[in-house]
Amino acid sequence: MTTKVVVVGGGYGGVVVARALDDIADVTLVEPREAFVHHVAQLRAVADPAWIEKIFIPYDGLLTRGRVMRDTAVRVGLESVELASGPRLDADYVVLATGSTGPFPSRTEGADRNAAAQRLLDLHDSLDRASSVLLLGAGAIGLEFAGEIAAAWPGRPVTVVDPAPELLGGRFPVELRSELARQLDELGVRVLLGTKLDTPPGIPAGTVRPFTVTTGDGEVLAADLWFPCYGSEVPSSYLGAELAAARRPDGRLAVTEHLRVTGHERVFAVGDLNGTPELKTGRAADAQAEVVAANIRALIGGGPLTAYEPFPDGMILTLGPAGGAGYAPEFGLFGATETAQFKGTFLLDHYRAKLGA
Known part of the structure; x- marks a missing residue:
């Protein structure tokens, strides 16, 4: 049977994990936004409207075998993700990549x-x-x-x-x-x-x-x-009780060196959501996503896990x-x-x- 991976969140970390596992797993990326938003360039787009169209990148070409579901996760458990539209997705592995929110215009609100x-x-x-x-x-x-x-x-x-x-x-x-x-x-x-x-x-x-x-x-x-x-804030109200127990006082999730949510071997967290001791940047989210994808591949096919080294x-x-x-x-x-x-x-x-x- 094909391993099912559900990635919750289609930001910097989520898209990297989803694409990297598309050839080996049945990947579903859950993301309410219509398009990826390149937040790093958003303030430039405010000053120069020629950038506005550029920072919205479609998800259409992200996955070849898997799928992008435009929906919102309302409850995430250890082996399933419940969506606002009603369905429940079963998962062998869950990757949490829901990022952070912040004041406009550094972040945009809404999915349209x-x-x-x-x-x-x-x-x-x-x-x-x-x-x-x-x-x-x-x-x-x-x-x-x-x-x-x-x-x-x-x-x-x-x-x-x-x-x-x-x-x-x-x-x-x-x-x-x-x-x-x-x-x-x-x-x-x-x-x-x-x-x-x-x-x-x-x-x-x-x-x-x-x-x-x-x-x-x-x-x-x-x-x-x-x-x-x-x-900025880290939304995590969608977490089921088992995962919510890993929340730290600052709202971020405690993770192991392999970026597993502490206490859970098949749930990973990348990007702003986790508590790695470093600045939360797009570069860090990319690197974490590569490590998570490598570790899920290792768990599927056998092999050693990769430890993540936070950036100075x-x-x-x-x-x-x-x-x-x-x-x-x-x-x-x-x-x-x-x-x-x-x-x-x-x-x-x-x-x-x-x-x-």
Whole structure:
């Protein structure tokens, strides 16, 4: 009998696992979205609408033998996945790859591709009409969004506020943070660290309307458009009781070195959902997915399992098409030129190839 593998979630990790096992197992990928969303390039798409169509990649070419079911998992057990539409999928192996959610526009909501694309286009129009922008959060999302806005609308005042005393929470070498601060200053982006707002803006995020807010230092800031750039969450309400027991206090699932959910030999978790000690990036999700696929192949055909090695801290952060900086322990610091060259296409062709598009 053919081994049945159900992959829950069609993001960066899920598509890699599904495609890698398509030749050896009966693979079903459960994903509510109409198309894969290349989130890494989403903030660029907000600034440059020519990117909007590019970041939505169809699932049509992903699997040759298996299938992509456009549905939502409402309960996942050790050997089955129940869908919102009613059916239950039996599984020999389950791979959980449901990712994380975050504030728009770093993440899109809803499953309809056209609606998501229109919302990005509407946001571009809002930025076009805005006279000044306030971003809350000086992590990677806030800084990248600030850089995209400042590069696309030169001279448009952009202010970033964060209670942390350092960019990126002080997690990376000072050389990287200093280079990012220098480039942001050149772009005209004002960054206020070590302070927060007394109260949030009184208008909805993403709405163009004048407002003022006061920082904890007593400074009054005026703008007419704002966005939260923090607060990602890991959805896991679909987990059955056996799997929910592996949730850590931060909501992520504890996993073994082989990326099995702790205590369960035939259930794996990849990407943002698991608790591996590393930054949650597309690169890490890809690597984890390759390990999970290799381990399921080993369990099916016999052979040793592969242990996953978490990545050390590394990042390449764009500040508009021509700017940004990055750091990796094996290479050191990247400047604006190297960053623009490496992320100029946001590896779009790489991900299109992964989906068979």
